[in-house]
Amino acid sequence: MRRVDDVVGRMRLFKPLFLRSARGPDRLEAVVALLLGLLVLASVAVICGRVVADYDQLTATAAADGRSRxxxxxxxxxxxxxxxxxxxxxxxxxxxxxxxxxxxxxxxxxxxxxxxxxxxxxxxxxxxDGTGAQVAPPLSGSEAFTTAILGGLVWESVVLVVLGGAYLVTRRALDRHRARLRERDWLGRRGGATTP
Known part of the structure; x- marks a missing residue:
């Protein structure tokens, strides 16, 4: 049986959550990555529910159109x-x-x-239609399914772009903070003045 350290070692991004010697920016990045991962999973669940609801609505509309056309x-x-x-x-x-x-x-x-x-x-x-006016054919079941799936994929893509952008912005800010900490440590070891 593997030890917890081996499993954590393979999950390099989340390693700072379990190490006492980890710096604050590293821990914060791990927490942000974990939260964004959970948000992605939650968005998949929500969007799957929305796809099912859209499909039900589209098939009900197609059935009503089929009765009136x-x-x-x-x-x-x-x-x-x-x-x-x-x-x-x-x-x-x-x-x-x-x-x-x-x-x-x-x-x-x-x-x-x-x-x-x-x-x-x-x-x-x-x-x-009932008056004899030319109308579009009602949606088929496969068209309703395709429309619902494509709508879900578009929304999930938007969510992934937004969450990915949030991670990149956070990562960039944390990288700048890490650079300042490294510079301060380096200057401290040389005995020079520290930066604010």
């Missing part, structure tokens, strides 16, 4: 001009006007983007 077959109408207000297509896509019948029997029109270079299909499926 439905797909209709829209007729592709290359003979009708694309409204100038429509966003320009790019990346191998073209904008095409389509028409469909709304629930009240009224014919509605909209713009979809289709792959360029291939023959236009006679019909495409698009999502509409």
């Amino acid at each position: 439905h797909q209709v077959a829209a007729t592709v109408r290359p003979d009708l001009p694309v409204p100038s207000a429509a966003a320009p297509a790019g990346g191998g896509l073209i904008s095409v006007t389509v028409t469909w019948v709304a629930p009240g029997g009224r014919v509605r029109s909209g713009v979809v983007r289709l792959g360029a270079g291939s023959a236009l299909p006679p019909q495409v499926w698009l999502w509409v």
Whole structure:
């Protein structure tokens, strides 16, 4: 069985916490590192809880959207001009006007983007709401999961940057203090004047 000194010796950063001869700045740095490590672990737990809550909210919203939206077959109408207000297509896509019948029997029109270079299909499926207006499709389960995970990763990255910055600032201040202590000790051994 290993002795405590062997284990502490391998954890070099935390060694000053257990040594009586350690200087104040070394102990303070070890305490700060320990606290920041605990904050990182706590932030992981909190953010994991937030990811689960976001996923639950996104799936509930997607389910509600799925109940209020439905797909209709829209007729592709290359003979009708694309409204100038429509966003320009790019990346191998073209904008095409389509028409469909709304629930009240009224014919509605909209713009979809289709792959360029291939023959236009006679019909495409698009999502509409209860009034027949074109809407985005509801989120799938995998999209909700991906959105929640990416949101959690962004927040954890922010936490790590802030805590890492706090450690570096603290470490820099402690290094300056250590340098002053070393200079004072060195001047004291030479018998010279000490710095404040």
